Amino acid sequence: MSKRVVITGMGVAAPNAVGLRSFEHALKNGTSGIRFFPELEDLNFTCQIGGKPQISKELLSNYFTPLQLKGLNSSGIIYGVISGTDAWKDAGLEIGDEKSPDWDSGIIFGTGILGVDKFREAIYLIDEGKTRRLGSTSVVQTMASGISAYLGGILGCGNQVTTNSSACTTGTEALLMGFDRIRSGRAKRMLVGSCGDHGPYVWGGFDAMRILPGKYNENPKEASRPMSASANGFVPGSGAGALVLEELDSARERDAHIYAEVLGGEVNSGGQRGEGSMTAANNEAVERCIIGAITNSNISGNDIDAINGHLTATNRDSTEIRNWIKSLGRKGSDFPYINSLKGMTGHCLSASGAIECVASVLQVKNDFLFPNINCVDIHPEIQELISEERIPRQKTDTEINILAKASFGFGDVNAVAIFKKYIA
C-alpha cells in the first residue's frame, strides 16, 4: 500500500522575507521584496529591479562554518542552505555527527544554474592563465548538484541526495519527486526544495528576451503585477524554499508537527508541439497535468478551495486561467480562489516553485489567502472568465482544505501539486 506523505518542516529565503515566521508575516501583509539595483542600471539593463533575499553576515555565520564561508560566492547555495537547514530544524530533526549517515533521509533540491558569480570569478582567472588560483571550492560551488551536496553534508543524509532541474517548475517537481520516493517506501523523509542565484548574469538573458518590465525602475514595488491589465513582464527574483516531506507513520511516531498532507500531483511536458514551444506551454499538456494531479490525488475539481498559480505577470496569465477553467470545469463565481506570490517576490525562477509551495502550505495550515498585490486593474480577459472576488486583493481569512499549486517552465514542462489540510 502507498504511504501517506505529510509536510513536517519548512524554511524559506525569499526576496520579501527570510525565515518562515517573517515570511508568513510578509505574506499576510502583502510585503513586496522588489528593489532597485544600481548595478543593473550601470550595466544598461532595461529592467533594473529584482528580488533578492536580504541576508546579513551574522545570519550567514549561523549556517556556515568560517571555512565554508571562505571564498563562498554562490548565492543559490547560500539561500538553499539557509532554507534547507531551517526546514530540517523546523521539523524537529537533529543534525547529528554520528559516523553513519541517516539512511532513511534524502534530499532532492533543485536549481536552474548554480554559483554564477563563482563561475565568473573562475572564468576571469582561467582567461588570465591563472587556473591554479581557482582554489578547491570552484567545482562544488558551481556544479548543479552543489546545493544538494552542501545540504547533504550539513545534515548527514544517507538516502538519495540529488538535484533536479526543470526551469521554473524545478521546486514543485522536486517536491513531487520526493513525494514519490516516500510513497513507494524507499525513504522516510525527503528534504525537497529549490534555489536560484541572483544577479545580472542570471537575469541578463531574460532582459535580452525583453520579457521583463522596464517601466518600474523608479517604483519597484509596483512592478510585479500578475493578472492585471497593466502587467508587462515578470520581475526577476531569486532565493530558495525547502520542505521536509515525511511518511505519515514516521511523523506520528516522533510526534512531529504536521503542516499539511501532500495528496498527489503530476508532472508532464507539452513536447513543444501545438502552441507549445521552448518558452510557451502547450495548453493541452497543462490541462492534462492539472487533471492528472486531481485524479491521482483521488479528489474532484470541485474539492479545490484555492489555486496558487504560476501567474508571472505576462500576457500568459489569462491563458493559465483559461486552462484551469477547462481542467476543473469551474468558472465565474464557482472558480476557486486564486493568487500569485510573484506580485510580492517577483519570479524567483528555479526557486519559485519551492518558495510558492511553502507559501501555499502556510495558507492551507493557517486558513488564509495572501493578497494579490498590485492587481488593482484585473485584466479584462480574466474578468470575463472568473469573478473578481475570486482574486483576493486583501488578505482573506477563509478555510482552505485543498489547494492546488502549479508551476510551468521553459522547455514546455509542467508540475501541479495538491496539498490538503491535515487533521489528526
Added chain:
Amino acid sequence: MSEKEIIERLKKIVEPYVQRSEGLENFQEKTDFLNDLEINSANLVDVVLDVEDEFDIEIDNDSMEGMLTVGDAKSIIQDKIKAE
C-alpha cells in the same frame, strides 16, 4: 625572515582549515597537515594559495606534493623567498 616568524605566519594561515584543534596547540616543524591537523586534503591547495599570497611567492605542483609537514612548508617558503 626568521624561521620562527615563518612558522608563526604559517600557523595563522592554516588555522581556518584545521579540523583537529589539539594539533594547533603543539604546532611545530614535525606537525603533519593531514594527520596531526586533519586538514581536508582538498583544502591543501587553498593553504598553498594563502601561503603564496602571504609570502608573495609561487609554489609549483612538485613543491606542493612534498609539502606534508610544517617543516616541509617552511623549507619551501625559505627556498622560494631566496629564489625571488
